[in-house]
Amino acid sequence: MRARYGIPLGITAVGAAGLAYAAGFEARSFRLRRVTVPVLPPGVRPLRVLQVSDIHMVSGQRKKRAWLQSLAGLRPDFVVNTGDNLSDPEGVPEVLDALGPLMEFPGVYVFGSNDYYGPKLRNPARYLLEKAQGRHGLNGNAPAVGVVHNPWEDLRDAFDMAGWVNLSNNRGRLKLDGMELAFTGLDDPHIKRDRYDSVAGGPEPDADLSMAVVHAPYLRSLESFTADGYPLILAGHTHGGQLCIPFYGALVTNCDLDTDRVKGLSTHSTDGNRAYLHVSAGCGTNRYTPIRFACPPEATLLTLVERRG
Numbered sequence: 319m320r321a322r323y324g325i326p327l328g329i330t331a332v333g334a335a336g337l338a339y340a341a342g343f344e345a346r347s348f349r350l351r352r353v354t355v356p357v358l359p360p361g362v363r364p365l366r367v368l369q370v371s372d373i374h375m376v377s378g379q380r381k382k383r384a385w386l387q388s389l390a391g392l393r394p395d396f397v398v399n400t401g402d403n404l405s406d407p408e409g410v411p412e413v414l415d416a417l418g419p420l421m422e423f424p425g426v427y428v429f430g431s432n433d434y435y436g437p438k439l440r441n442p443a444r445y446l447l448e449k450a451q452g453r454h455g456l457n458g459n460a461p462a463v464g465v466v467h468n469p470w471e472d473l474r475d476a477f478d479m480a481g482w483v484n485l486s487n488n489r490g491r492l493k494l495d496g497m498e499l500a501f502t503g504l505d506d507p508h509i510k511r512d513r514y515d516s517v518a519g520g521p522e523p524d525a526d527l528s529m530a531v532v533h534a535p536y537l538r539s540l541e542s543f544t545a546d547g548y549p550l551i552l553a554g555h556t557h558g559g560q561l562c563i564p565f566y567g568a569l570v571t572n573c574d575l576d577t578d579r580v581k582g583l584s585t586h587s588t589d590g591n592r593a594y595l596h597v598s599a600g601c602g603t604n605r606y607t608p609i610r611f612a613c614p615p616e617a618t619l620l621t622l623v624e625r626r627g
Contacts, residue, residue: 341489345610348385348443350603353583353617355594356625357549362526363499365622368394368420371533371554372600374405374432375413376387377606382601382615383416390419391621395494397423397481400554400598401430401533403473405437405605411471421480424492426501428485430468430533431460431509432604433531436466439606454508454536454573485531487513489522500525502548508534508573517520520546527622536599544588549625551595556580558599582592596620 355446358365375382399418403413414421425576444481448454474484483490485503492499500522505511512532521528527550530543543551558581559568568580576585585592601615 338461343458344612345603346381346609347614348382349614349616350389351582351599351616352621353618354621354623355550355583355596356623357429357594358527358622358624360624362624363477363495363606365396365494365497365499366392366394366572366604367396367398367551367620367622368392368423369398369554369598369618370398370417370420370601371598371617371622372402372415372430372557372602373413374402374437374602374604375409375416376406376605377408377412379412380550382441383412386416386601386617389617390422392414394423394619396492396499397421397482398529398531398552399423399425399427399477400531400552401428402432402600402602403429403556404433404468404470405602407436407466407468410469410476411474414476416567419481421477422568424494425477425480425482426492426503426531427477427482428492428503428505428531428533429474430506432468433470433473434468434506435510436468437604437606438465448472449570452574465524487511487516489517491525498524500528502528502535502543503530503531504539506533506555507536507539512536512539514539514542518542518546521548530593531573533574534588535571535579535595537574540575540586540593540595541588544586544591544593547591548593550585550622551593552620553595554599554600555604556599557603558597558613558616559612568613 486505530548530551534555568577
């Protein structure tokens with residue numbers, strides 16, 4: 319009898335230990351990723367850009383709030399928020415408390431689906447099924463019904479009041495030390511709120527740098543930005559795969575981006591144009607799946623330097 323049940327009990331124990339690690343330690347093991355991207359024209363000083371993404375704030379997450387507040391000590395030139403700040407309709411005050419010190423710096427933002435709608439309990443295996451079927455978000459799925467509507471307008475108003483530029487299907491600019499930085503952004507493609515036609519036209523010729531910003535890195539958005547000639551695209555949404563296999567990586571991206579580019583710096587090429595793509599693994603999780611494995615929560619400090627050649 320002992321031999322018969324020893325292996326299943328051992329597997330159960332290992333699984334329980336892994337779950338405890340993923341929920342109790344790694345999901346709160348916040349990291350700062352540092353990346354250098356050669357996209358600036360010659361003669362321009364380096365720029366330090368802090369990207370925060372997928373905070374998914376739930377009331378009571380004191381450690382996450384304190385860590386986000388501490389990022390102001392990096393003294394970035396500007397902040398890019400790539401969305402999904404909320405995972406709780408009551409979370410707006412705590413998001414603003416967490417980002418308060420960062421809102422003293424210039425910034426731009428887009429929203430993600432979880433800023434607009436509260437999360438729903440889902441079987442994680444559905445992500446694998448949808449990947450196999452080629453279905454992602456509302457791209458092939460039925461529209462969401464019976465969802466909780468988050469108070470995203472309060473978040474928008476606070477960001478705007480702080481001087482952050484709303485890039486949801488919009489263009490905007492920041493001026494830093496005499497440099498003109500132009501931005502083009504999309505609302506979340508994951509729920510089909512992106513309207514590229516309204517912002518098409520490519521980089522602004524009188525700007526020192528033009529950047530593209532979107533929450534979910536769906537290929538249609540990456541294709542459009544790259545074809546138009548943007549040198550850098552920033553995105554979030556993927557959580558880096560969230561539950562990864564050590565020495566293998568992510569199983570899903572929750573969009574149609576390949577898993578090789580689920581997080582970090584890569585490139586995207588279209589019609590002879592190439593753009594750098596940075597996808598943040600984000601620093602939170604859906605409130606109903608508060609675990610990470612082999613994919614710690616993060617923010618990224620990107621140092622933009624002169625382009626090569």
